[in-house]
Amino acid sequence: MSHANLMSNYFNPNSVYTEEDFRRRFRMRRRVFERLLCDVQQGNPYFRQKRDRAGHPGFSPHQKVIVALRMMVYGSPTDSMKETHGMFESTCLDTLEQFCDIIVHVYKDEYRSKPNQEDLN
Template sequence: MTHANMMNNYFNPNSVYTKEDFRHCFRIGRHVFERLLHDVHQVNPYFRQKLDRADRLGFSPHQKVTIALRMIAYASLADSIDDTYGMPESTCLDTLAEFRDTIVQLYKEEYLCEPNDQEDLDWLICKAEYRGFPSMIGSLDYMHWQ
């Protein structure tokens, strides 16, 4: 039932919430969510829906990715997710760990690298200045930003 409600609210073609609502709720666009969902589903069998010990369908890939993203986006505690999504605390924590490991495995080379030369540093400084954070690299606390 939780899966059906979530699909009806956010993912079906005539969903209850708009793209803007989705972005506000998940802190990413729907297309980014769908890419993450597809990628983790393909790489890690944990994110595939399986039968549980009582021969009932377990949590869906959408539910698992949603749980992980909500915990990351809002620094939510696993027991608060339990109340909202009906996923036990231990499963929430397992899901978050699996998501983290899979994301690192998938995107480490492309997105999770340290700046290694002056060109990378210049690019970061330019991007930060464009977004209104001049001298960002030199300040750890951003206190000089107005």
């Protein structure tokens, strides 16, 4: 249900919130988020939706990335993620760790700069 609400609010063609709302809430444009989502899904199977042992769908890639971003951007505690996204503390922490690892892996060459002399000193 939280995935359906997330999609309805932000990602469906007639979403509740506008592009400006999305940018204000997530600190990035929707197309940047979608690129990030695609990159983390391709780079780490953790961010693909799976089924649990009972056959029910697990958390969606959108939910996992949103939780990780909210924890990083806003410093949101894990217990607030349970209330808003239905994700337990241990899953939130796993998600954040997986997210940070894959971001470094995927983007390090593109965004890492070589140290200058001041850095070396």
